[in-house]
Structure formats: structure tokens, C-alpha cells
Amino acid sequence: MATSKEMHRLYDDDALLLDRAKSGMPAALLLGPCAISFKRMASDSSSEVLSRVEWTDRMRDHPTNGSTSSSRPPLSVSIFLLFHPHSSSIPPQVKRQGSSLVSMERQSTSRDYVFSLHANYRSTLLYGKNNVGLEDSSGGDSTKGYLSLHKNFSADLTIRWTPNQLMTSSSQPNSATSKDEGKFQWKQAITIEMNQVIYIHLHQKQEESSSIITFVTCEGGQSPPLHFPSGQHSLVFLTALESGLTPLYRLDPPLSQDQCKGNHSSLSLSLSIIIFSLSEKALPRLRRRTSATNSSSDYVFRIVRLTSSAPPPPPTEDTQSDDFAPSVPPSPSNGFFSLPSSPAMLSSVDDLVNTHVGQACRSMQQQIMARAFFGWLSYVRHLRTVREHLMGLIHNKKITPEEDLPPVDEAFWSECTSKRTPELWDECIRRVYWAGIGSGKEEEDKALRRQIWPYLLGVFEWTENPEPKTTLFTEKYRDDVEEWRVLEAEVRRRDEEAFNAARARKGATPIREMSITSDVFDEDNEEKKDPKDQEWEDLIDKFGANLHRIEKDVERCDRALRFFSNAQNLESLRRVVCTYVRRNVDGDGYVQGMCDIAAPLLVIFQDGVLTEALTLECYTVLMDRMKENFPHHAGMDRCLSNLRSLVQVVDPQIFSLLSTSADFTQLYFSYRWFLLDFKRELPYDGVFRVWETIWACGHLQSKSFPLFFSLAMLTNYRDTIISNNMDFADLIKFFNDMTARHDVTRLLISARLHLSSLTSVLQTLD
Numbered sequence: 001m002a003t004s005k006e007m008h009r010l011y012d013d014d015a016l017l018l019d020r021a022k023s024g025m026p027a028a029l030l031l032g033p034c035a036i037s038f039k040r041m042a043s044d045s046s047s048e049v050l051s052r053v054e055w056t057d058r059m060r061d062h063p064t065n066g067s068t069s070s071s072r073p074p075l076s077v078s079i080f081l082l083f084h085p086h087s088s089s090i091p092p093q094v095k096r097q098g099s100s101l102v103s104m105e106r107q108s109t110s111r112d113y114v115f116s117l118h119a120n121y122r123s124t125l126l127y128g129k130n131n132v133g134l135e136d137s138s139g140g141d142s143t144k145g146y147l148s149l150h151k152n153f154s155a156d157l158t159i160r161w162t163p164n165q166l167m168t169s170s171s172q173p174n175s176a177t178s179k180d181e182g183k184f185q186w187k188q189a190i191t192i193e194m195n196q197v198i199y200i201h202l203h204q205k206q207e208e209s210s211s212i213i214t215f216v217t218c219e220g221g222q223s224p225p226l227h228f229p230s231g232q233h234s235l236v237f238l239t240a241l242e243s244g245l246t247p248l249y250r251l252d253p254p255l256s257q258d259q260c261k262g263n264h265s266s267l268s269l270s271l272s273i274i275i276f277s278l279s280e281k282a283l284p285r286l287r288r289r290t291s292a293t294n295s296s297s298d299y300v301f302r303i304v305r306l307t308s309s310a311p312p313p314p315p316t317e318d319t320q321s322d323d324f325a326p327s328v329p330p331s332p333s334n335g336f337f338s339l340p341s342s343p344a345m346l347s348s349v350d351d352l353v354n355t356h357v358g359q360a361c362r363s364m365q366q367q368i369m370a371r372a373f374f375g376w377l378s379y380v381r382h383l384r385t386v387r388e389h390l391m392g393l394i395h396n397k398k399i400t401p402e403e404d405l406p407p408v409d410e411a412f413w414s415e416c417t418s419k420r421t422p423e424l425w426d427e428c429i430r431r432v433y434w435a436g437i438g439s440g441k442e443e444e445d446k447a448l449r450r451q452i453w454p455y456l457l458g459v460f461e462w463t464e465n466p467e468p469k470t471t472l473f474t475e476k477y478r479d480d481v482e483e484w485r486v487l488e489a490e491v492r493r494r495d496e497e498a499f500n501a502a503r504a505r506k507g508a509t510p511i512r513e514m515s516i517t518s519d520v521f522d523e524d525n526e527e528k529k530d531p532k533d534q535e536w537e538d539l540i541d542k543f544g545a546n547l548h549r550i551e552k553d554v555e556r557c558d559r560a561l562r563f564f565s566n567a568q569n570l571e572s573l574r575r576v577v578c579t580y581v582r583r584n585v586d587g588d589g590y591v592q593g594m595c596d597i598a599a600p601l602l603v604i605f606q607d608g609v610l611t612e613a614l615t616l617e618c619y620t621v622l623m624d625r626m627k628e629n630f631p632h633h634a635g636m637d638r639c640l641s642n643l644r645s646l647v648q649v650v651d652p653q654i655f656s657l658l659s660t661s662a663d664f665t666q667l668y669f670s671y672r673w674f675l676l677d678f679k680r681e682l683p684y685d686g687v688f689r690v691w692e693t694i695w696a697c698g699h700l701q702s703k704s705f706p707l708f709f710s711l712a713m714l715t716n717y718r719d720t721i722i723s724n725n726m727d728f729a730d731l732i733k734f735f736n737d738m739t740a741r742h743d744v745t746r747l748l749i750s751a752r753l754h755l756s757s758l759t760s761v762l763q764t765l766d
Contacts, residue, residue: 123150123158127240133227134161134188135212142227143188149237151244157194159215161226192223194241194303200251202234202299213237238301251301382649386761389645393704394755397763401756407435410448417451425455425462432456433696434752436689449604449688454614456695457621470614477613481575484543484582491544539585546581546590550574553595561684563603573602576616580623591630596679597622600687625703629674639674639707640667646711650754654718657725669732673710681713681735686744693748702755712750713742 127149133142145163152158166186196217204211211234215223228234242251406412408431416424437452438445460466554574558564564573576598581590598619605615628635644667648655658667672680677694679687690709697705714721717734726734 123152125149126151126157126244127237129228129233129237130164130167131229132161132233134163134190135225135227136188142225145188147226147237149240149244155248157241157244159192159194160190162189190224194245198303200238200241200301200303202238202301204234204297204299245303247306249303249305252304253301378652383761383765385645385649386758387765389642390649390758391762391765393642393707394702394759394762396701397759397766399701399759401752402430402434405431405434407439408432408437408448408452409439410444413448413452420463422462428452429456429696429699432692433700437692442685445688446604446606449692453601453604453692453695454618456692456699457618459614459617459621473617474613477579477616480579480582484578487540487543487582488547488578490540491547494540494544542585542589543582546585547578549590549592550577550581550595553592557595558599561603563606564599569602569606572612573598576602576612576619579616580619583620588627588630588632593630593676594623596676597626600679600684600691603684604688626675626677636671636674640670642704642707643667643670643710646707646754646758647714650711650757651715651718654714654722657722669728669735670710670713673713674706677706678709681739682742682744683740686740686742689744689748697755701759705751705755708754708758709747709751711754712747715754716743716747716750 125148127147129147131144132147133144135142143163145161146167147159147161150158150160166189192215194215197215198218199216201214201216202211203214210230211228213226213228213234228237238251239255242255245251408428412428412431416428432452437449454460454466455462460469551574554570554577557570557573563569573595577590577595580594580598598615601615601618601622602611605611605618627633629639630636644655647658647667677687678690682690694705694709697703702708713735717738720726720734721731724730
């Protein structure tokens, strides 16, 4: 090998690569974790540089000339460019650096790069070979280039490969290609830092055939395969590489028997014997498996760190005779120790394990303590939120889950009404809360709800007879209807007069007479009105304004429902709402959305005149609680604030997402939920189940069950919300699209679970 004409043509006689005692053997590359540092040079086809021989002669005569060069450091390229050298998807920062590198001092940079491929004051050239192919990511023909191995003053090894076209154009300016081709060729030039490589993989079909070498690092990156010509060129390269690794590192297994025994004076065995010994003993499993199908062989070597100067032990006779014996990692007592990592990482790992175990334990202790502290801090903050905002949501903290309770059916309700004991009423409330009312038959369930709902809302006391109150409600309802009918007639008359007057004004041309008394003294000439007449006028104005709003809302209330497609049912809804507004005309009057609350009650109490009277009484009791959430009241702000606190305590991850937007912070997307008790979010059957659960929970544990049902609606879709990173508009659209499509049973179970969890926390605080 030392007498090869190719070696003597490229290197001086005193080059390290020609030293017989430090020559080695070919090895192969195994895929493994890796992050090789690759460097690429950009140049222009018009760059005029000296040839390699001229640079070598200049360095020999003037060794300090290289220090005066004004070259820029080579461009560091990401691992993406290594695997996709022809891809156009180059990161922008790489392209910018590449373009600036090409545009500044191309000639000096090209010459410095060619200078760096040979022996100089910065590094020692251990190996050099021309016509070594580099395979690109497309799998096409390999590109021929110049391969060199360098060792710098810090004992770090570097492998460089440059296309032959660039070497030729650097020494022969007239043969330069186009500008675009030059840029592409410079992007093909690579640099591999061996301190990141842990495996070397060699693939060779036969002993004298061409071979392929690939480098793999600890993070999984793989260099482009290097194609060596036929012969022993790959063995010469790996021998030079092994000699450059000593004395800090070595190849495992070693290339030759002499190296294992510590005799580096000469290579006593021929190359063929070495290759045969390696293929049969170093890699028995791979060799035995591949030899059955073809003659190709794969050789895998690992770069390991030596912790002492003692040479590695030679292979024993047992390991030589057993082809299928597993490879046992060497022990530290044998003079060396290896880990599946890069040589640079091995040093820090060994130091950490051997001399800094205490420091590692202290670091782990600090991390554990930090996790525990921040967990405790988060828990304390949640408890403070619970104390400040959520303590008053639950009035009964001594309740046990009873999910196995059956629903209230006709038989149980008959027993309750016949005995009317407090115990049966308590059990009825618990059944309604945990299981609901009815057995799933629509008409039977409506009839049962028609009897139970007045008791849940508090219209009837549990121990009293409902008949006298029902008669009283009916008589009062008829009187109120007759009263506001008079107001309605007067409003209609005035509306008609105003309409006719407006039509007359539109047809006539107004003429303004100039009079000194027309505008100035009108106020003095007005007659003083009677207070009773003024009160009557105010009442007509207020009721007329509310009447117009009611008629607009009633006409568009749930028209898709079959019940309200009947004009008589719409008229019943209008009478109920108008009667309520007449009773509360001096208060809030009518606010948009009130007829949505009355509609489910009317569907349940559909029983002639008694239907409207009982519906109105239940509606009045229900509005006493819900009107606090309507405009000009503070109930909605309290609901949104409490929901925000609940989300913060129960699901911090979704709370952090909601807190990214100012609109999210107030949770305005849930405004309609609290305003109408989810009437527009659920189908009518779901509304019935949710409403009766809310009323039962008010008797049993908390009057704030709508908060926990709202929390359940958020947590039930948390994965969808977080994965899609929904903003405020997306969340509103999402819940609008989910209208009448929610799983009510699942939401009720989740809401009860959230309420039970908060109850447990409050019990702990007490």
C-alpha cells in the first residue's frame, strides 16, 4: 500500500498516510443516531485559483502565505442539504448565506478551500484520493470528486469531499462552467466532522470490487455514500482513519490482529487475510446471513473512546470459533469503555458517571424539588381562586353520588302524591337530579313532567293541595288578559291613526307660516293634563312598545317545531308573554329572548286554558331567577366570572388557550348559554332534561348548576378546541354548528362530576 503510485503521486514521502505502522483497514457504516456537521462552499465558475500541485509547492516554499488570505469561513449547511442536495426547499437563511458567500471574494475563497485540502499549518493531511464518487439523494449516478482526511492541532479529524469539476475549474479558469452549474457544484462539496460519527459502514461485493462507505452519527443522520474504486482504496482510507483516531479512540472491532496485540511495527498479514479474518470473526452474524444469498459483505465498525493507554485485548479462541456468539461489550477493567454515542459525547458522559455522580444527583434533586414546588404553587393558586370566587356556589357540601338511582316514573310519583312525606320528596329530588323524569316515552313523560315541574319550581308546596291554587291562577290570568286587551286595542287604534297621518303628510307639501306666536308661545298655551290621564298615556306607551317587540319574537320562535307551526299555539304563547309583561310593565318589561324561555313550558303544559295559566305561573317563578342574566343586571357578569374561575381550576390547559385573546378572557361565547339556560343549544327533549336537573340541583346542592353544565360543554370538546387552536370567532361558529347536536346525557354526567369534584375540594378546605 505504501508503494502505491497513486499515494506517492498525491503525497510527500514523509506524509503520515504513508507510514506503514499507522495504516489500517476498511470498515463499514451502520445507520445510527447522528448529527454530522456538514460544510459547503459556494464559488463562481469564473474563479481563478491555482492547482493543487501549485498550492502544495507554494506552501512548501512559503508556509505562511496562507495566513494572509482574506477568505471567509465556509458556510455551515443544515442536515437537510446533506440528504437533499438537489432540493429547492433550502432554508432561507442558508440561501442568504450562500449568496453572500458567492458574491464576496470568490477567487480568494476558492483558493483557500483548495489550499485547505492539502497539508498546511492548520491541519495534517492523512489521506487523499481522487475519483471517489458521492451518491446524491436521488439515487442516480455518483459524482466523482476528491476525498481527503485531515487532522488538526486539537486531534479532531475532518473528512472533505469536493467534485472533480471544481478542482479542475479552480486550476483551469478557461474550463469553468456556467454560473448556475458552479453554484450547484459548490453545494455538493461537503465536510464531515468525525467527532460526531460513531459508526462506519462498509459494503463490498467482493474482495477486489468497488466498495461503499457511509458515516452515521448519534442522532440518526447519514452522510451520502462514498463510492471507492475497485481495489483496496477503501481499506487504505480506513487504515489512515484508524491511525488518525489513536491514541484517544479506536475502531471496534480493530482492523488487524497486530493492532489488538499492541504490535504496530508492521502489517504482517496480507490484506486478503485481514479481510477474511474480519468478515468471518468480527461480523459473524451478518457474514453468515449474507453469504447464503450472494457474495456481498457488510462491515460495521464503531468508534469508541479509550480511557487508558492500554491496548484492547485480543479476541479469544472461544469467540473465534463461535460464529454466532453475541458481541459482548468490553468492561472498563479491560482498558477501555464504550457507549453508543459520539466520541465527543463519550468524554462528558464518562466524566459525569465517574467523577460527577454527586453533581448529577443534586441536579436531579433540584429538578424534582422544582417540579414539586411549582405543582404546590399551582395548587395553592387554585385554592385561592376557589376561596375567593367559588365558595358560595355550593350550599350543601354533604352529598354522596347516587348514580344508580332510577328515574322518577309514574308508579313512584303516585306513591309520592299519595303519602306526601318529606322523605319521599327528598328521594324524588335526588332521582330527578341523578336520573331525570320518565321512562323514554314522549307523551307519558310530558304528562309526568306536567305534574312534577310546578313542585320543582316552587309554584306548589309539597304538602298543599294544588287545586285551590290552580283555580286562583286561572281566574287571575283571565282578568289580566281582559285588562291588557283594552290596552292592546288602544295601541292598535293609535298605530292606525299614526299610519294614516304619515300617509297624509307624505301626499301633501308642508308650508310653514311665519308667525311670531307659533313656536315661542306654544308651551304656554298647552292645557295642563290630569295626572290620571298622564299615567294612562304612559301605560299605553310602555305596553305598546313591549307589544311590538313581543309580536316580532313570537312570530319567529321555533317555527321549525311542529307545535309552533300551529297558529293557535303561537297565539297562546303571545298571550302568556303579554300577560307577564303587563304584570311587570313598570320593571324590565319585555327583553328579546323571553319568549324562548316560555316556549318549552307551554309545550309541557298544553291543556287548554289551564295550560296558559299554569304556564304563566311557572314562567314567572323561572323569570325571577333568570332575569338577573338579562341586560341591566349583574347576573351575567357573575356567571362569566365564575365560569372563568372554574375553567382555570379544572382545566388550566384550555384556560391558557382562552387567555391568549382579550375576547376569550370574558368568555362571551357562553353569553347565550346563561341567558336562555341552553334552550337554543339543545333539542327540546334535552332542554327538558337539563332544566329539571337544574331545578332539582337547586333544592339539593347548588343553584349554580348551569355553570357546571357550561364547564362540561367546554371540557367535552377540549381536544377539538386545543388541537384546532380555535380563536373567539372559531369557537362561536363551532358551538353554533353544534346546536341541537350535543350528547345531553354525556354532558349531564360530566357536569355532575365537576360539581362533585368542587364539593370534595370545599370539604377539604372546611
